[in-house]
Amino acid sequence: EAGEDYEEDAEGLKGEDGEEANEDWIAPVMSRFSFLARRPFHPARLHKVLKRGRLNGVIRSRGLIWVATHPEDAIMWNQVGNSMVLLPGESWLQTKLPVAQWPADTPSWARTAAHGDRRIELGLVGMDADVDEVHRVLNRALLTREEFAMGPEVWQEWEDKVSPRVAQQSVALPKKAAGLISNALGGRSQDALTPPLPIGRRSSRIANKAPSTGRLPVTVLSGFLGAGKTTLLKHLLQNRAGYCIAVVVNDMASINIDAELVRRGGVLQQEEKMVELSNGCICCTLREDLLTSLASLAAERRFDHVLVESSGISEPLPVAETFTFVDGATGLSLSDVASLHNLVTVVDAASLFEQLKTVDILADRGWQATEVDTRSVAQLLCDQLEFADVLV
Numbered sequence: 001e002a003g004e005d006y007e008e009d010a011e012g013l014k015g016e017d018g019e020e021a022n023e024d025w026i027a028p029v030m031s032r033f034s035f036l037a038r039r040p041f042h043p044a045r046l047h048k049v050l051k052r053g054r055l056n057g058v059i060r061s062r063g064l065i066w067v068a069t070h071p072e073d074a075i076m077w078n079q080v081g082n083s084m085v086l087l088p089g090e091s092w093l094q095t096k097l098p099v100a101q102w103p104a105d106t107p108s109w110a111r112t113a114a115h116g117d118r119r120i121e122l123g124l125v126g127m128d129a130d131v132d133e134v135h136r137v138l139n140r141a142l143l144t145r146e147e148f149a150m151g152p153e154v155w156q157e158w159e160d161k162v163s164p165r166v167a168q169q170s171v172a173l174p175k176k177a178a179g180l181i182s183n184a185l186g187g188r189s190q191d192a193l194t195p196p197l198p199i200g201r202r203s204s205r206i207a208n209k210a211p212s213t214g215r216l217p218v219t220v221l222s223g224f225l226g227a228g229k230t231t232l233l234k235h236l237l238q239n240r241a242g243y244c245i246a247v248v249v250n251d252m253a254s255i256n257i258d259a260e261l262v263r264r265g266g267v268l269q270q271e272e273k274m275v276e277l278s279n280g281c282i283c284c285t286l287r288e289d290l291l292t293s294l295a296s297l298a299a300e301r302r303f304d305h306v307l308v309e310s311s312g313i314s315e316p317l318p319v320a321e322t323f324t325f326v327d328g329a330t331g332l333s334l335s336d337v338a339s340l341h342n343l344v345t346v347v348d349a350a351s352l353f354e355q356l357k358t359v360d361i362l363a364d365r366g367w368q369a370t371e372v373d374t375r376s377v378a379q380l381l382c383d384q385l386e387f388a389d390v391l392v
Contacts, residue, residue, distance in 0.1 A: 028127045035138050037120040038113065039148050040068040043160040045141040050084055050162060055137060057129025059356075060382070063122035064089060068143055068155040070163035071095075071115075077122060080356070080378040088164045093117045173327040174288055177334070180295035184337040215339040216298040218306045220319050222384050223346030224355065225312030225367065232346055232392060233309050243304040246297045248290065291322050291334055298337035306338070313367050313380060316343045316387040345388035355381050 046067065055061070064074040065086075074089035093102050094116025102111065110117035120142075124134065147155075173181075223229045237245060290308070297306055310319060323340045326333045360377045362368045368375075385391070 031126040031129055031131060033124055033126065033129075033131050033134075035063075035120065035122040035124065035135060037139075037142055038109075038115075038118075039120075039142045039145075040066040040071075040118070040155075041120065041141050041162075042143050042147065043067055043069050043158055043162050047161045049137060049141050050086075055079075055124070055129075055134045057126045058124050058134060059127050060125040061122055063120075065120045065122070066092075066118045067160070067163050068147075068152075069158050069160040071118070071152055071155070074118075075163060078379075080376065080382045085379065086162060086164050173325060173330075173332060173334075174292055177288075177292040177295045178327055178330055178332050180292070180299045181332045181334065181337050182330075184295065184299040184301065185332075215335070215337055216294070216303060216306060217341035218294060218308060218323075218338050219341045220308045220310060220316060220343050221346065222310050222314055222316045222319075222343065222388065223312065224348060224381055224384065227312070227346040227348040228392075229309050229312075229346050232344075233307060236307060244302060246303045246306045248293055248297075248306060248308040290319065291325070294322075294334060294338050305341070313362060313375075315380065315383045316345065317383065319343075320387070342390050343388045344390040344392060345384045346392045347385070352381075 049055075058079070061077065061079040063077050065077045067075055071092075072095050073091050076087040076089040078085045078087065093106065093110070099111050099116075102117075106117065110119075120138075122138075126134070143155075221229045221233060233247070233249075237247070294306065294308075297303055308319070310316075320340055320343060323335045323338065324333070356378050358377050362373055362375050362377060362380065365377070367377075
């Protein structure tokens with residue numbers, strides 16, 4: 001009976017030319033698994049693992065790791081396809097707080113362990129992955145029990161080619177931005193604490209949750225090159241239903257192409273305003289310009305919402321961090337006068353998997369933000385997807 005059913009199904013799979021579909025194709029097996037350890041990685045052995053490229057069959061992995069020569073902070077592990085990035089993370093609890101002040105949900109083993117909450121904790125996604133082999137590779141990169149018994153004093157003497165070392169620098173807001181924020185705070189009236197009511201619904205729902213704090217709500221549009229950010233921006237402006245909207249447009253070109261498209265579309269009205277950021281990427285070289293522009297728009301106190309269209313190679317996280325900078329001298333911050341309303345990423349679903357599978361780096365396609373930009377296409381796409389709270 002099973003054979004008869006198969007023959008009937010096969011008949012239904014024939015194309016118009018009568019050729020049968022490929023019956024040899026086997027769907028890949030997807031898997032999700034984790035790797036946990038309470039011993040650190042040996043820097044030299046971890047370096048060898050990283051030089052190999054991705055772990056066999058692992059298409060995505062992310063988490064926190066502990067490297068023996070870097071005991072102060074957790075290191076963030078972030079891998080997409082053949083691209084691997086290690087970034088400095090938060091300090092381990094043991095290095096900054098007494099045990100009595102640790103969060104209530106801290107595991108009991110961490111409170112009694114000699115090395116506190118330090119650990120390796122990775123989540124991995126595989127496609128036809130050999131899970132046991134991946135575990136063996138990672139286990140071989142850990143300190144042996146004999147090495148672990150030597151202690152941090154000995155570990156510090158080992159050569160370390162993997163741990164990210166980032167010098168902490170005090171943050172100082174641009175003088176112009178600090179002045180604009182001061183003006184905006186000084187001129188805020190009680191009337192400004194309540195945003196105007198919309199006269200329609202439609203796409204103006206983007207501002208329906210505008211805060212009642214008097215801060216200017218900001219929506220950031222991100223997305224891959226050609227995903228449709230400008231089309232979405234034009235749609236929002238054409239259906240703004242009574243809201244006065246400011247637009248900040250960024251494009252990787254000497255002439256701001258996206259800004260010109262919005263102009264030619266005739267979507268900006270007289271009461272609206274557009275700010276252009278050119279010759280750079282909004283998440284790195286133009287972040288200071290973005291901060292100053294948003295502070296200036298907030299100081300005008302006449303806009304209901306700001307839409308920021310970032311370039312196709314921008315990551316949402318650095319843009320979001322613009323709202324968290326606090327001036328060391330004055331205590332002023334952009335978040336005093338503007339609030340990050342949401343982060344929207346526009347996705348071209350038709351090419352999504354093709355871009356995730358590519359081994360290209362941005363420089364291969366001429367998309368790099370700077371000469372030292374070594375990001376991969378897949379890594380950038382994942383960053384845009386994972387940090388957004390709205391996907392279109």
